[in-house]
Amino acid sequence: MKLFDLKAGMNPRRVRIFLAEKGIDIPRVEVDMKAGENRKQDFLAINPMGTMPVLKLDDGTHLAESISICRYFEELYPEPPLFGTSALDRARIDMWTRRMEYEIARPIVEAFTHTSPFWAGRRHQVPAAGDLARDMANTAMSWLDGELSRRPFIAGDNYTIADIVAQCAFVLGRNTGTPIPPGSRNLQRWYQDVTQRPSARA
DSSP states (O other): OEEEEOTTOHHHHHHHHHHHHHTOOOOEEEOOTTTTGGGSHHHHTTOTTOOSOEEEOTTSOEEESHHHHHHHHHHHOOSSOSSOSSHHHHHHHHHHHHHIIIIIIHHHHHHHHHHOGGGBTTBOOOHHHHHHHHHHHHHHHHHHHHHTTSOSBTTBSSOOHHHHHHHHHHHHHHHHTOOOOTTOHHHHHHHHHHHTSGGGGO
8 A cells, every 4th residue: 555645735735644643654655746747647547637645555446535535544444533423423524524625725726726836837827716716715714713713623522534624725825825814813723723733744
């Protein structure tokens, strides 16, 4: 088993944090995206999307998509539970994970993609779309700040995959021009708490 990784990538960071929370250590292969390794035929043969992370299993099976990889490991190593334990708990965590992906991660990624020189020539950029995405992210962060006044973590009393998704999005936002707005006291408290976890350095 090995993980095709991208150290600076938001989605690969999700998997690394998840594995660290579980105490799982597997070999990793860093894919050089700047050199275009993810667009070469060898890599596209294991993931036609050309994205990281990708998990290669011992039988040669390849799994892509960060949440799918995390779900696989949750089944193999259920403790500590990061996707929930009861039907309601799992549904609530799934609800908040989807919200973090759509309301937080997606606009932060869109702002980065449409406004950063890194993507010039790699993706079609529409700066106005990036500005709109940044506004959407800031609106969502204001909403999330209010939600976090009611509980310590995104989905409740415990750290879960929903926190990991949000945490990785905010790391990207901090580094690409969409940071947590000043004055977001609850969100800042949460972010400080999750980034002080040992797994945050995975």
